[in-house]
Amino acid sequence: MLRFSAISACLRFYGSLLVIAVIFLALDAGSWVLRSMMRDSAHRRRLGRAWLHTIARLAIRYLQAAGMVDCDLSALKSLRTVSNIVLVANHPSRLDSLILASALPHMTCVTKASIWERSTLGSTLRTAGYPRHDTLLRLIGPASQSLEEAGQLLLFPEGTRSRAGAEAGAFQPGFAAIAQRLNADVQPLLIETNSPYLSQGWPFLRMPPLPMRYRVKAGPRLPAPTRDQASARALIETVEQILKQASV
Numbered sequence: 708m709l710r711f712s713a714i715s716a717c718l719r720f721y722g723s724l725l726v727i728a729v730i731f732l733a734l735d736a737g738s739w740v741l742r743s744m745m746r747d748s749a750h751r752r753r754l755g756r757a758w759l760h761t762i763a764r765l766a767i768r769y770l771q772a773a774g775m776v777d778c779d780l781s782a783l784k785s786l787r788t789v790s791n792i793v794l795v796a797n798h799p800s801r802l803d804s805l806i807l808a809s810a811l812p813h814m815t816c817v818t819k820a821s822i823w824e825r826s827t828l829g830s831t832l833r834t835a836g837y838p839r840h841d842t843l844l845r846l847i848g849p850a851s852q853s854l855e856e857a858g859q860l861l862l863f864p865e866g867t868r869s870r871a872g873a874e875a876g877a878f879q880p881g882f883a884a885i886a887q888r889l890n891a892d893v894q895p896l897l898i899e900t901n902s903p904y905l906s907q908g909w910p911f912l913r914m915p916p917l918p919m920r921y922r923v924k925a926g927p928r929l930p931a932p933t934r935d936q937a938s939a940r941a942l943i944e945t946v947e948q949i950l951k952q953a954s955v
Contacts, residue, residue, distance in 0.1 A: 738831040752836035763809040779922040790858030796896040798863040801905035816861040895926035
């Protein structure tokens with residue numbers, strides 16, 4: 708019986724990877740149609756975000772139905788229509804942005820240059836107006852435009868995924884500078900998971916224990932920092948304390 712259960716889990720896992728690959732091909736195909744039919748504009752970026760949200764929601768619903776993941780995203784319902792807000796989250800897995808995009812239709816996410824420049828998924832993120840993670844000086848302009856257009860901007864202050872069981876890394880100050888520039892509130896999001904899958908160093912094809920459980924909790928909303936360095940530093944320290952709770 709145990710052997711049969713292990714074989715069943717293995718088939719579900721690798722079968723689900725194939726299904727998700729097809730779903731992401733559809734995501735890129737739809738984004739290609741948008742780019743082919745429309746010039747780059749705020750309207751096209753809005754449609755790109757709506758398409759990405761739709762496909763992300765489909766992917767997460769499929770993974771839940773297949774018994775791959777168990778997601779509790781109830782804390783995000785009250786954030787769906789909130790605008791002019793900077794979302795900051797810990798980053799335990801490559802699935803984080805997909806999970807959050809499935810629940811937040813107006814969200815954009817600051818994206819690593821190596822992903823943003825890809826010809827496949829990167830082109831979809833560019834179509835949706837996701838800003839590229841570059842130096843802070845070069846990031847603030849595009850990130851601010853994205854926040855003004857979409858209303859919600861997600862950043863992972865650690866800058867990269869954490870390693871399973873390890874404490875969060877040093878936090879980068881970009882989110883505080885953007886919130887300060889646009890007078891936007893900051894909403895910490897704590898992503899809790901029992902799974903090491905796609906954490907730093909975990910191979911894509913290596914099967915984790917199933918189901919993978921994820922829960923997103925909303926921390927206290929923090930007001931925009933005033934126009935001084937001490938206020939921004941205090942915000943960074945407060946967010947760091949809140950998000951490190953997820954790795955305890």
